[in-house]
Amino acid sequence: xxxxxxxxxxxxxxxxxxxxxxxxxxxxxxxxxxxxxxxxxxxxxxxxxxxxxxxxxxxxxxxxxxxxxxxxxxxxxxxxxxxxxxxxxxxxxxxxxxxxxxxxxxxxxxxxxxxxxxxxxxxxxxxxxxxxxxxxxxxxxxxxxxxxxxxxxxxxxxxxxxxxxxxxxxxxxxxxxxxxxxxxxxxxxxxxxxxxxxxxxxxxxxxxxxxxxxxxxxxxxxxxxxxxxxxxxxxxxxxxxxxxxxxxxxxxxxxxxxxxxxxxxxxxxxxxxxxxxxxxxxxxxxxxxxxxxxxxxxxxxxxxxxxxxxxxxxxxxxxxxxxxxxxxxxxxxxxxxxxxxxxxxxxxxxxxxxxxxxxxxxxxxxxxxxxxxxxx
Amino acid sequence: xxxxxxxxxxxxxxxxxxxxxxxxxxxxxxxxxxxxxxxxxxxxxxxxxxxxxxxxxxxxxxxxxxxxxxxxxxxxxxxxxxxxxxxxxxxxxxxxxxxxxxxxxxxxxxxxxxxxxxxxxxxxxxxxxxxxxxxxxxxxxxxxxxxxxxxxxxxxxxxxxxxxxxxxxxxxxxxxxxxxxxxxxxxxxxxxxxxxxxxxxxxxxxxxxxxxxxxxxxxxxxxxxxxxxxxxxxxxxxxxxxxxxxxxxxxxxxxxxxxxxxxxxxxxxxxxxxxxxxxxxxxxxxxxxxxxxxxxxxxxxxxxxxxxxxxxxxxxxxxxxxxxxxxxxxxxxxxxxxxxxxxxxxxxxxxxxxxxxxxxxxxxxxxxxxxxxxxxxxxxxxxxxxxxxxxxxxxxxxxxxxxxxxxxxxxxxxxxxxxxxxxxxxxxxxxxxxxxxxxxxxxxxxxxxxxxxxxxxxxxx
Ligand SMILES: Cc1cc2nc3c(=O)[nH]c(=O)nc-3n(C[C@H](O)[C@H](O)[C@H](O)COP(=O)(O)OP(=O)(O)OC[C@H]3O[C@@H](n4cnc5c(N)ncnc54)[C@H](O)[C@@H]3O)c2cc1C
Ligand code: SF4
Ligand code: SF4
Numbered sequence: 001x002x003x004x005x006x007x008x009x010x011x012x013x014x015x016x017x018x019x020x021x022x023x024x025x026x027x028x029x030x031x032x033x034x035x036x037x038x039x040x041x042x043x044x045x046x047x048x049x050x051x052x053x054x055x056x057x058x059x060x061x062x063x064x065x066x067x068x069x070x071x072x073x074x075x076x077x078x079x080x081x082x083x084x085x086x087x088x089x090x091x092x093x094x095x096x097x098x099x100x101x102x103x104x105x106x107x108x109x110x111x112x113x114x115x116x117x118x119x120x121x122x123x124x125x126x127x128x129x130x131x132x133x134x135x136x137x138x139x140x141x142x143x144x145x146x147x148x149x150x151x152x153x154x155x156x157x158x159x160x161x162x163x164x165x166x167x168x169x170x171x172x173x174x175x176x177x178x179x180x181x182x183x184x185x186x187x188x189x190x191x192x193x194x195x196x197x198x199x200x201x202x203x204x205x206x207x208x209x210x211x212x213x214x215x216x217x218x219x220x221x222x223x224x225x226x227x228x229x230x231x232x233x234x235x236x237x238x239x240x241x242x243x244x245x246x247x248x249x250x251x252x253x254x255x256x257x258x259x260x261x262x263x264x265x266x267x268x269x270x271x272x273x274x275x276x277x278x279x280x281x282x283x284x285x286x287x288x289x290x291x292x293x294x295x296x297x298x299x300x301x302x303x304x305x306x307x308x309x310x311x312x313x314x315x316x317x318x319x320x321x322x323x324x325x326x327x328x329x330x331x332x333x334x335x336x337x338x339x340x341x342x343x344x345x346x347x348x349x350x351x352x353x354x355x356x357x358x359x360x361x362x363x364x365x366x367x368x369x370x371x372x373x374x375x376x
Numbered sequence: 377x378x379x380x381x382x383x384x385x386x387x388x389x390x391x392x393x394x395x396x397x398x399x400x401x402x403x404x405x406x407x408x409x410x411x412x413x414x415x416x417x418x419x420x421x422x423x424x425x426x427x428x429x430x431x432x433x434x435x436x437x438x439x440x441x442x443x444x445x446x447x448x449x450x451x452x453x454x455x456x457x458x459x460x461x462x463x464x465x466x467x468x469x470x471x472x473x474x475x476x477x478x479x480x481x482x483x484x485x486x487x488x489x490x491x492x493x494x495x496x497x498x499x500x501x502x503x504x505x506x507x508x509x510x511x512x513x514x515x516x517x518x519x520x521x522x523x524x525x526x527x528x529x530x531x532x533x534x535x536x537x538x539x540x541x542x543x544x545x546x547x548x549x550x551x552x553x554x555x556x557x558x559x560x561x562x563x564x565x566x567x568x569x570x571x572x573x574x575x576x577x578x579x580x581x582x583x584x585x586x587x588x589x590x591x592x593x594x595x596x597x598x599x600x601x602x603x604x605x606x607x608x609x610x611x612x613x614x615x616x617x618x619x620x621x622x623x624x625x626x627x628x629x630x631x632x633x634x635x636x637x638x639x640x641x642x643x644x645x646x647x648x649x650x651x652x653x654x655x656x657x658x659x660x661x662x663x664x665x666x667x668x669x670x671x672x673x674x675x676x677x678x679x680x681x682x683x684x685x686x687x688x689x690x691x692x693x694x695x696x697x698x699x700x701x702x703x704x705x706x707x708x709x710x711x712x713x714x715x716x717x718x719x720x721x722x723x724x725x726x727x728x729x730x731x732x733x734x735x736x737x738x739x740x741x742x743x744x745x746x747x748x749x750x751x752x753x754x755x756x757x758x759x760x761x762x763x764x765x766x767x768x769x770x771x772x773x774x775x776x777x778x779x780x781x782x783x784x785x786x787x788x789x790x791x792x793x794x795x796x797x798x799x800x801x802x803x804x805x806x807x808x809x810x811x812x813x814x815x816x817x818x819x820x821x822x823x824x825x826x827x828x829x830x831x832x833x834x835x836x837x
Binding site: 020050077 | 404405450491514714764
């Protein structure tokens with residue numbers, strides 16, 4: 001026994017295979033090794049010493065996993081896969097086994113906000129492909145907390161400005177302030193650590209989350225599903241809310257374009273949906289203010305998957321292309337994202353194919369009269 | 377026996393280099409299936425694309441006396457896909473096309489790697505029904521279903537997989553491709569090899585195409601639940617329902633531990649304090665469904681149900697069925713090792729069997745939760761062990777199951793109703809079949825597989 005994993009969490013899987021149909025990487029390969037059950041068996045082999053940490057399959061599968069946690073809500077045994085993945089990467093990606101890009105990204109995320117604001121994020125990352133802070137962490141701990149009804153973000157709540165989001169999508173933060181004017185927005189926020197937790201530095205990731213929890217007063221509202229899930233896991237679900245849980249739509253007018261309601265669809269944030277159980281809320285909001293159409297597979301990962309799109313661009317693009325086909329087939333003007341990582345992924349993909357569909361963050365959608373739709 | 381480099385080269389030449397696995401890491405996920413306590417690394421995993429590739433792999437394996445273990449989704453519960461003697465695991469997931477759905481002939485032609493749910497959905501899209509409904513339907517493959525003769529939640533009214541297999545294409549271990557049966561319900565030319573291969577657990581041939589009968593989809597379905605003070609009362613209700621001349625599509629029961637485990641996962645608002653839950657459902661014309669559901673509810677009431685409700689809509693019914701399908705994995709919330717069996721007895725003896733299982737659990741001081749397909753007499757007593765490394769508890773669990781198997785046979789039942797024999801129950805098979813039949817199985821095995829390379833250590837071994 002090497003003590004890499006929490007033994008209780010690792011032993012909870014009974015290999016029933018119910019998670020196989022939910023896993024996008026298994027769907028792509030049909031190979032047990034790239035399924036949640038197969039990965040758990042690999043983790044067990046690492047734990048028992050059957051496999052060494054530098055085994056090529058262990059290295060490959062620890063990075064091929066999207067960390068989307070689609071395997072969690074479908075698991076009747078309640079296996080906390082996200083948590084196991086974090087423990088796995090912590091061990092697996094130590095030292096030289098850490099993908100260099102993953103290391104660079106977490107360093108950037110740890111820089112003081114000022115440096116980041118100077119555009120470091122943009123500089124370090126390939127042009128036009130800045131990574132957004134939140135992306136999707138694999139949060140540890142309890143698998144799925146059902147979304148609790150949230151009191152409106154009134155007095156004492158604060159707005160968290162995702163660190164990469166601030167650098168890459170300043171409009172999102174601005175829109176969120178407009179939507180929730182009552183919130184405090186302290187300046188020196190720092191990073192929530194989701195990116196670290198997801199990339200083999202869970203101790204640091206959790207420490208950063210705790211620090212943020214101390215800095216920001218009251219309930220913390222975020223515009224990023226990935227940050228929300230990670231923060232909730234570390235500082236408690238009751239202290240965290242995602243935008244769609246607190247926005248009051250009754251005050252918002254319809255989004256219109258060319259004399260009709262904007263036709264809109266949603267891309268779920270994996271961690272928001274699978275980690276926090278929040279997916280009805282954004283749909284209810286969009287249905288209230290626009291012509292909402294569900295895209296088949298909206299609950300499946302868009303391939304951004306935190307750093308995945310940067311570490312494994314070919315696979316990521318394959319996943320994305322299938323998704324964009326489905327979005328375009330639905331005839332939407334706008335696809336709304338609730339996580340900056342997804343937003344970047346969708347926007348890059350739609351631009352590449354010169355699509356008429358626009359990718360817009362929920363906050364922007366709710367502040368622009370036309371929801372950010374193409375006007376002609 | 378490790379395979380030689382030449383043999384690997386020839387495997388690669390057959391299926392393509394990217395479809396052959398050989399490193400310990402790549403093999404690890406194929407060391408086990410859904411059965412606990414069985415774990416053995418194969419020497420190679422291959423993913424053939426079609427019948428010709430399957431045939432070439434088998435010919436090579438027979439030539440070199442290398443064991444081959446066919447594998448679909450690996451969801452079986454009897455260690456049927458564990459490579460006990462090493463060798464090649466042959467995975468069918470690449471052969472996953474639905475070749476044809478024929479509404480006029482009421483049949484489907486599929487490759488073995490198609491999942492049960494994919495076939496059922498395709499049938500539904502054509503207004504048809506694929507009745508076999510194993511709890512693992514979203515995971516399991518049709519090839520695996522045929523090879524295990526899977527049952528499921530609709531067995532009482534609709535039977536099991538064997539009732540729907542019209543024809544098979546299969547590759548013998550020596551490489552010949554045979555076609556059994558065909559597209560006809562009536563076809564008595566030759567021994568019924570279709571039936572023989574159905575339930576053969578990958579020990580006689582590799583199934584490469586299945587012609588499956590379908591039915592017209594029923595107009596309506598309905599589901600209800602009733603709570604009872606204990607399983608014995610629920611068992612009485614089952615007997616009353618069946619003797620009232622109702623043959624419902626679904627009649628499933630769960631004891632209190634199962635209800636609680638399922639509720640923990642699915643959060644449906646089931647009553648946690650009930651001793652047992654009976655899930656009943658039927659399909660057909662709307663009038664008939666309503667009438668039968670109401671009658672079943674009345675009969676439950678008369679048999680001592682403390683409460684009953686009918687699902688409001690299809691979504692509600694589906695949620696109940698989905699929750700029932702999750703019973704086994706949900707039970708693992710009680711302890712991380714769950715050993716499940718599927719002893720089956722004639723319907724009138726269900727209540728007796730339930731009582732005897734309770735007594736056996738007490739005698740061996742083990743925790744046994746029971747759920748199952750009540751209408752078929754098919755019970756799933758599941759032994760939950762808190763610590764997977766506690767060998768003493770595991771031994772007690774095995775001793776309890778020995779008693780359960782013996783009791784099932786004594787009551788005129790079987791050691792396995794639907795999960796199969798595999799490696800897990802092979803030691804118990806002789807007690808049920810006797811020496812003569814065991815020898816016959818072995819001779820049949822040799823006729824198909826003279827080198828005895830196909831799934832050794834299982835049926836026929
Ligand atoms: C939670 C859970 C619930 C379940 N519920 C039910 C249930 O209600 N009813 C039921 O009957 N079973 C049930 N099962 C057991 C299992 O799902 C079935 O036995 C299923 O038919 C196995 O299909 P598979 O594709 O996973 O086959 P595998 O497990 O891969 O293989 C099973 C057997 O079939 C052989 N095989 C597979 N493909 C082929 C092929 N193409 N040619 C020849 N042999 C082949 C294998 O060698 C092996 O012997 C359940 C399992 C789980 C984990
Ligand atoms: S993770 Fe859950 S669903 Fe997947 S095999 Fe393990 S117990 Fe089953
Ligand atoms: S996190 Fe996503 S990609 Fe990884 S095993 Fe789970 S479902 Fe598959």
